[in-house]
Amino acid sequence: MQDNSNYFVWVNERQNTLNEIMKKLFISALIGLSAMTLLTGCAWQVGGGHKSVTMGPTTGQQLIDLQKAKDAGAITDAEYQAQKAKLLGSQ
Numbered sequence: 001m002q003d004n005s006n007y008f009v010w011v012n013e014r015q016n017t018l019n020e021i022m023k024k025l026f027i028s029a030l031i032g033l034s035a036m037t038l039l040t041g042c043a044w045q046v047g048g049g050h051k052s053v054t055m056g057p058t059t060g061q062q063l064i065d066l067q068k069a070k071d072a073g074a075i076t077d078a079e080y081q082a083q084k085a086k087l088l089g090s091q
Contacts, residue, residue: 062087 057065063084070080 059087 066075066080066083066087069075070077075083
């Protein structure tokens, strides 16, 4: 009977030790996850999502497109010059 009682005491102590280890691991994991969340900025973006900004073509791209339109005969030289002046004047 004494042997069974010692065994149960040992099992109980072992279980308590494992519980303490699991608590420490859980707390460490929780702290690590919280730190990663804060450092990556995720905490401030919850529900906000990513805001994208759509930019129009650059002045250079507009000038290239204008030149292509003139070369293709879609606009006259006078129209090209007027649009070019308008683009360069709006910078």
